[in-house]
C-alpha cells in the first residue's frame with residue numbers, strides 16, 4: 001500500500017471527532033477530540049471505566065462512525081464512506097484483538113488464523129503458509145491443528161493476535177486483550193503486542209494494565225469522554 | 230499496476246470463484262462440526278421431502294394398481310333387467326337384434342330363478358343353499374362361463390324341458406358331484422335334488438370372477454325351470470358382452486331395441502364406466518400427497534428458519550468479528566445462505582432416500598410393484614433446497630445486519 005501522504009504524514013488523524021447518540025436519550029459519549037498517531041507508533045489508551053476508551057478505539061477502527069469531526073487515515077477521509085467501503089478498508093488495513101478471542105470453536109487454530117486473511121488473490125497454499133508463520137510468531141506453530149475449543153485462554157488470545165497480524169495490517173487495535181487472563185499470561189500477550197512495531201505496524205492498545213503503559217511509546221489518558229492533556 | 234483488461238477480468242473471475250468455494254467450505258464445516266444443530270435444522274425439510282417422495286411414489290403405485298383393477302373391471306358387460314315379462318322370457322327375435330350390434334360379441338339370458346334353492350344329492354343329506362340360474366347359450370357365453378366336464382354347454386338350449394342341469398364347480402365340490410369326464414352325454418349317473426325335484430347333472434361349469442356366483446349355482450334352461458323347479462322366477466336379465474368402453478352406449482340402445490313400446494319395464498343395470506372413476510381417484514391421491522408435502526414443507530421451512538435464527542444469535546460475536554475483520558454484509562449473508570442451501574441439499578438427499586425406503590417397504594408389504602417417476606427425486610430435491618433457502622433468508626439478513634461493534638462490546 002501507499003503509506004506516504006501529503007501533509008503531516010500521520011497515519012491516524014482525528015480532528016474534532018466526537019460521538020453523541022440520540023437514542024434512547026441524547027448522550028455525549030466522546031467529546032470532540034484531536035489525536036494524531038504516526039506510522040510505527042505504539043499508543044496506549046488508558047483511563048477509568050466508562051471514560052470512552054472503547055468508543056475512541058472503535059471509531060479509529062471504523063467499527064462505528066463519529067457524529068462529528070474528521071477522521072483521516074493515511075490522508076484519506078473516513079467519515080462519509082459507505083459501509084461497504086469501510087469494510088474493504090478494514091479488510092485491507094486493520095487488525096483487531098478484543099478482550100475475548102472470539103475464535104470459531106470447531107475450527108483449528110490455523111483455520112481461525114486463516115479467517116483473518118482477506119486477500120482474495122491468495123491461493124490455499126499461500127494462506128496456509130502465512131497462517132503458520134503468524135502462529136509461529138505467537139509461539140503456537142505446534143498447536144496449529146488443534147481445535148480452538150481445546151486451547152487455553154492464553155493460547156486462544158495468541159491465536160487471536162496471529163489472526164490480527166496474519167494480513168500484515170498497518171494498524172492493530174487491541175481493546176483490553178489481557179483483562180481476561182492471569183498476570184503472567186497477560187504479560188506474555190503484552191510482549192507479543194509490543195513486538196508489533198517491529199513488523200512495521202502501528203499499535204493502539206486500550207488497557208487497564210499498568211505494565212502496558214511502560215511498553216507503550218505514548219500514553220493517552222481519557223477521562224469523561226475526553227483526552228486529558 | 231497496468232494489466233490488460235482481459236487477464237484482469239480472468240483473474241478477478243478466478244478470485245470470485247475462490248471466494249465462493251471458500252464461503253461454501255466455511256458453511257459446510259459449520260454444518261459438519263455441529264451435527265446435532267444440523268439435524269435440528271434439516272429435520273423438518275427432510276421429513277417434508279421424505280413424505281413428498283413417499284406420497285407420490287405410493288400414489289403412483291396405487292394408481293397403477295387402480296388402473297389394473299379398473300382394466301379388469303372395465304365395464305364390458307351390459308346388464309338389462311326386465312320387471313314385467315311373461316314367463317316365456319325375452320322374445321328370441323329381439324335378442325338376435327342385440328347380438329347383431331357391432332360392439333356385442335355375445336348376448337343372452339342370465340336370470341335368477343331362485344336365489345335360495347335347497348340343493349342336495351339325496352334326501353337325508355344336509356341341503357346347500359344355492360342360486361338357480363336360468364340361462365341360454367348366449368347368456369353363458371356373454372358371462373364367460375366355460376364347461377369343465379360333462380356335456381357341452383351348447384346343449385342347454387336343446388334340453389327342451391328335460392330335468393337336466395349344469396352346476397358350478399364350487400357347488401359340485403361341495404356336493405361331491407363329478408360327472409364322468411371326457412364322455413359328453415354318457416354316464417350321467419349324478420343326480421341332485423333341487424327343492425325336492427330330482428335333476429340329473431349334465432356337466433360342471435366354471436365362471437370368471439365377475440360372475441363368480443355362477444360357481445355356486447344350478448344352471449338350467451328356461452323350459453326346465455318352468456316345468457320342474459318351483460317358483461316363477463325372481464328376475465329376468467339379459468347379459469351382453471361388449472367391446473370395453475361401449476357398455477353404456479350399448480345398454481342405452483339395447484333397452485330401446487328389446488322393448489320399443491316400453492311394456493316390459495326394462496332397466497339398464499350396466500355398471501358405471503370405470504374410466505371416469507379411475508381418473509378421479511388418480512388425481513385425488515396425488516393431490517392429497519402433494520398438499521401434505523407442501524404443508525410439512527412449510528413447517529420444515531419455519532423450523533429451519535428458527536434454528537438458523539437461533540444459530541445466528543449464538544454466533545453473533547463470531548459473525549460480528551467477521552464483519553470487523555472486513556467481511557462485507559453481502560458475504561456474511563452469503564455464508565448463511567450457503568449454509569441453508571447445503572442443509573437443504575442434505576435434507577433433500579436424506580429425505581429422498583427415506584421416502585423411497587418408506588415407499589418401498591410399504592409396497593413390499595402390499596406386494597405391489599414400485600412405480601417411480603424418474604423426475605421425482607430431482608423435483609423434490611430442488612423443492613427441499615428451495616424451502617431451506619427461503620427459510621434462510623431472514624437469518625441471513627439478520628446475520629448481515631450484525632454490527633462489527635458486537636465483537637468489541639461483548
Ligand SMILES: Nc1ncnc2c1ncn2[C@@H]1O[C@H](COP(=O)(O)OP(=O)(O)OP(=O)(O)O)[C@@H](O)[C@H]1O
Pocket residue numbers: 021027029047048049050051052053054055056
Ligand atoms: N451505544 C451506546 N449507547 C449508550 N451508551 C453508550 C453507547 N456506547 C457507549 N456508551 C456509554 O459511553 C460510555 C463510554 O463507553 P466505553 O465503552 O467507551 O467506555 P470504556 O472507557 O471502554 O470503559 P471500560 O473501561 O469499562 O471498558 C459508557 O458510559 C457507556 O455506557
Ligand SMILES: [Mg+2]
Pocket residue numbers: 053054055175
Ligand atoms: Mg472498554
